[in-house]
Amino acid sequence: MFEVYCDSSFNEGEDSYIGCTVLRDGKQIHQSTTKVPGAPKNNLDCELEALSFAVTLSKIFSESDRDITIYNDSTEAVKVFQKEKPEIEKKFPDLSINFEYIPREKVNQAIADSLSKKFPVFFLNVPTCEVESFSRREDILSDIARNERNIFYLEKVDEKSTNKKTCYRLIIRTIDKILSNDRFYLIKKGGPGTQVKAAEEIRKDLSDPHFVSSMEAKGVRLENSYFLLTDETWGLRGTDNQTCSILPGSISHRIICDEVDRSPENLFRRAERFK
Known part of the structure; x- marks a missing residue:
C-alpha cells in the first residue's frame, strides 16, 4: 500500500x-x-x-x-x-x-x-548558530550568574494574538532583574513561520543604532549575551544543532537551551547556585 x-x-x-x-x-x-x-x-x-x-x-x-x-x-x-x-x-x-x-x-x-x-528554518537564507545545552554546563551558568549576562528570550502573548497573527514579547533580563519587557511583535501567521519572521524583525531592531541606544539606556548589554531557546521559539531550530538567532550575527552572543525544561525559570534556578 x-x-x-x-x-x-x-x-x-x-x-x-x-x-x-x-x-x-x-x-x-x-x-x-x-x-x-x-x-x-x-x-x-x-x-x-x-x-x-x-x-x-x-x-x-x-x-x-x-x-x-x-x-x-x-x-x-x-x-x-x-x-x-x-x-x-x-x-x-x-x-x-x-x-x-x-x-x-x-x-x-x-x-x-x-x-x-512551517517552512524548515535550515532551508532559509538566514544566519544560524550552534545551540548549547546549559543543563550540565557550569561555565555557562556561572557566567550568567556572576557576570550578570543579559538573557534574551521571547514570550507568546495570547491576549494580544489573533487567528491571523501571533504576538511575541521580547524579554531582556539578568539573573536578578528584568531590563526590558515592553517590546511586542505582532507577526502574521503562515509562510516561513511566525517565529522565523519574529526573529527577523528583532534582528532588524537590534541592528538599528537608535533602538540599541534606547535599550542601553535601560541597562541592556548586547555583547556576550545569551539567547534562550524556549518552547515559544523551538521552531527556530534547524538541523545539526543549528538555530536561527534573534540577535544579529555582528553581536557576540551564544544560544542556549535545555532539552527537557525550556522555561526561563529553569535557567535562572540552575544559575542561582553559582552567584
Missing part, C-alpha cells in the same frame, strides 16, 4: 507552501515542505499544485508499488484530479493512481497540513 498525503497553505501576498508525507505499508518514508511555484491566486490553486506535486513524489518513491492513493482535504481539488486521472495515468503508464478526499483531522493529513505551514 502506497499513500501520499498532501496539503497546502495559501498566504496572500507572500510565499505559499505545500506539505507532503509519503507512506509505504503504513510506514512514513518521506516528508517535505515545498514552495508553491508561480503566483497562486487562491487556496484552490495551491491545492491543485499540492496534488500535482504528490503525483511527482509518487513517481519518485513508488519503486515496485503500482497502486497509489493520493489524499487531500480539498473536495474541489480532488474532484479536478479525479476527472484528470486517465490523462495522468497516460503519463505514468506503470501506475494506478487514485485521488481521495480526507478530513484534515486525520493523523497523516494533519501532518501534511503542519508541514505546509
